[in-house]
Amino acid sequence: MVHAYYRPETLEEAQMLLEREKDARLLAGGSYLLSPQFRDIPMSAIAVSGLLPHSIERREESLLIGAGVRFQDLADSALIPEALKHAALGMANRNVRNRATVGGNIGADRSCSSLLPFFFAAEAVYHRAGLNPISAELWREKPSGIITAVELALPEGRAFAYGKYSRSACDLALIGCAVRADLGSGRLDNLRIALGGLSAHVKRFPGLEALLEGKAVPPRAELEAMAASCFSPIDDLRGSAAFKRRRAAVLVADLVGSLKEQCA
């Protein structure tokens, strides 16, 4: 329930309101904040979408994605990695993709988030208004400030893959996964693996990364068994722990295997 609505003219003013109002929430696309689950939660909404960058900028070895960029803009951009497009296109339908923003997806911080597995695997850095940049993982531990852009390092030879398992094509991800590796040597260097759906929030799996780091992609059955041994999902309405462990292991094996194909 929005009991106060602010439309600041600058990010500084928005930041000041965020600090001043106890129940402040940043209103970007509103596709999460204005959903029924917040109907009974009092909030002061601070409209920020007009203040955030809406551009996607390719620099030499990095990419800067404005926090105001919408999912459909990601899907339509020629600049972003295919895996990130794939993640953006996983969202329900074009109507929602036309509203939902990158910053809002980070702020919503849902386990089934479309973009967070990619940002975690890519070791994205978030730029913030008036604050130092912060890594995606650190921000998740202690969210603070207004995110203005997401920076992704894209050195030569870096490959990404994204996949999700959902009950139907337009449903939320039950398991979402992104992987990245540097493939210059033909092996999995700087491998990062992040999944949503196995716990309350998206997270990386450093134990599994370490098992595979610097190695050639193992045979599929071995890879699946390795992955399954690293997951301890919770039972919930979306599926049993055993089911989620199996689905997640299959997804990881698919995606790491697809990195091998990118390398070939």
Ligand SMILES: Cc1cc2nc3c(=O)[nH]c(=O)nc-3n(C[C@H](O)[C@H](O)[C@H](O)COP(=O)(O)OP(=O)(O)OC[C@H]3O[C@@H](n4cnc5c(N)ncnc54)[C@H](O)[C@@H]3O)c2cc1C
């Ligand atoms: C039908 C439907 C389907 C959906 N499907 C998916 C899906 O497939 N995948 C998925 O991930 N989500 C899905 N969602 C949830 C939601 O659409 C997304 O999380 C979306 O990215 C939220 O973005 P927004 O701009 O609408 O955020 P808002 O609703 O405006 O804000 C969301 C949160 O982010 C915070 N926030 C907003 N901007 C910033 C910023 N710049 N810096 C810091 N914090 C900020 C806000 O304070 C708020 O807590 C769905 C929602 C609906 C209604």
